[in-house]
Amino acid sequence: MAHSHKAGEAAHGHAAHNHAGHNHVHDHGGTTDKRRVMIAACLTGGFMIAEALGGIFTNSLALLADAGHMLTDTLALSLAWYAFHLAERPATARMSYGFGRVKTLVAYTNGIAIFVIAIWIVYEAWQRFQEPPQVLGAPMLVVATLGLVVNVAGFLILHGGDRESLNMRGAILHVLGDLLGSVAAIAAALIIIATGWYPIDPILSVLVAVIILSTAWRLMREAAHLLLEGTPETLDRDAVAADLTANIAGLRDVHHVHLWSLDGSKHMATLHARLDEGADAHETVAAIKRRLASDHGVDHATVETELGCCADGHGNEDEHHGHSQHNVAKQGS
Numbered sequence: 254m255a256h257s258h259k260a261g262e263a264a265h266g267h268a269a270h271n272h273a274g275h276n277h278v279h280d281h282g283g284t285t286d287k288r289r290v291m292i293a294a295c296l297t298g299g300f301m302i303a304e305a306l307g308g309i310f311t312n313s314l315a316l317l318a319d320a321g322h323m324l325t326d327t328l329a330l331s332l333a334w335y336a337f338h339l340a341e342r343p344a345t346a347r348m349s350y351g352f353g354r355v356k357t358l359v360a361y362t363n364g365i366a367i368f369v370i371a372i373w374i375v376y377e378a379w380q381r382f383q384e385p386p387q388v389l390g391a392p393m394l395v396v397a398t399l400g401l402v403v404n405v406a407g408f409l410i411l412h413g414g415d416r417e418s419l420n421m422r423g424a425i426l427h428v429l430g431d432l433l434g435s436v437a438a439i440a441a442a443l444i445i446i447a448t449g450w451y452p453i454d455p456i457l458s459v460l461v462a463v464i465i466l467s468t469a470w471r472l473m474r475e476a477a478h479l480l481l482e483g484t485p486e487t488l489d490r491d492a493v494a495a496d497l498t499a500n501i502a503g504l505r506d507v508h509h510v511h512l513w514s515l516d517g518s519k520h521m522a523t524l525h526a527r528l529d530e531g532a533d534a535h536e537t538v539a540a541i542k543r544r545l546a547s548d549h550g551v552d553h554a555t556v557e558t559e560l561g562c563c564a565d566g567h568g569n570e571d572e573h574h575g576h577s578q579h580n581v582a583k584q585g586s
Contacts, residue, residue: 286414287337290424293407294330297323297431300403307396311389314381315441316396318374318458319434322465323400325370326427329363333424340516353515356420357479363423364473367430371462371469378455378462385452390445397438404432419476419517426472430465437461475517482513485520493549494524501540503532508563512551522554525563534558 301323308316336359339352407428414421437457444453475486484490494510509525522545528537538556545551557564 284337284341286418286421287334287341289410289414290330290334290337290421293410293424293428294327294334296403296407296410297330297428298327300400301327304396304400307392311393311396312386313388313393313438313441313454314374314377315434315438315454315458316393316400318370318377318461319397319400319431319438321373322370322427322434323431325366326431329359329366329427330424332359332362333420335359336420350515350521353519354480356418356516357476360419360423361473361476361480363427364469364476367427367465367469368473370430371466374458374462378459381455382452385455388441388445388451388454390442394439394442394446397435397442401432401435401439404428404435408432419472419479422517423472423476426468429468430461433461433464434458479514479517482511484512485514485517488512488520488549488551493522493545496548497524497526497541497544501537501544503529503537504541505529507541509557509565519553520549520551522551523557524554525557525559525565527559527561527563530560 301320304316304323305320307313308320333356336356339355342352344351408425411421411425411428414425437460441454441457444450479485490510490512493512494507497507498504505527507524507526509523511523512520513522514520524541526537526541528534538558541556542554545554
């Protein structure tokens with residue numbers, strides 16, 4: 254048993270070497286995303302001031318709402334940049350997985366910020382709809398058009414980044430909300446110029462708020478799932494366990510399988526592997542790690558080998574039931 258434990262450690266160390274290489278690839282992408290987010294933050298923050306002044310001058314809620322959104326977006330993009338910066342730090346004794354999870358936390362925070370902005374827009378729109386104020390359509394059109402150009406540039410810069418990262422998707426969502434706000438402001442300005450119907454300004458503001466709310470909810474739901482250590486949507490725990498049992502030589506069954514993700518793109522796993530009598534622990538563990546990486550996209554796995562009964566007992570009923578199913582799959586293969 255001592256030999257199996259040492260072999261497992263050796264296999265784990267070997268896999269850790271591969272995992273480090275994998276991180277090296279991700280770091281290049283993270284550095285590029287970090288630069289993209291910073292450029293977008295500068296563009297958004299720079300034009301936000303101009304749009305706020307334009308909203309005050311023209312008395313347009315659509316412009317003011319978009320400027321308020323851009324202000325929060327500037328802060329959110331700066332926070333996203335800082336999250337990428339923290340993620341580059343190496344793991345420590347207290348933060349053994351590093352700081353990659355910060356990006357997921359920032360994505361969740363961004364979702365909350367978008368909710369607050371959207372609710373404020375709806376409230377302000379309702380107030381203005383009761384007594385529509387006069388809006389200067391022509392200046393509003395000029396400011397909104399310039400805002401659209403800036404937001405399109407920011408969106409294109411971010412769109413080329415890693416869209417599997419929740420942090421990057423949160424940043425894109427913020428800029429997309431600004432882009433929609435600019436489109437709504439342009440439409441409102443054109444209608445006001447053509448018809449003089451001022452209520453269109455708060456109406457289109459509410460439309461943008463509703464669109465933003467729906468996308469923000471999806472972002473928050475995904476981020477919360479990761480923060481709660483939920484199994485990534487691209488993985489099926491039972492299917493992964495069955496696949497390993499059916500295809501790894503010397504493996505009798507797997508149980509206590511846990512799959513999670515740090516930031517939506519880097520997947521992790523822990524599991525117990527019960528080996529056949531006489532199986533080489535080192536080779537079996539190495540094969541499990543290779544298959545998890547190549548077939549299931551799991552970047553890092555910790556495998557505990559067993560020769561008899563599980564040291565942790567039977568586990569819960571769900572895992573015990575899955576344990577029995579995997580035995581059947583192996584015996585029939």
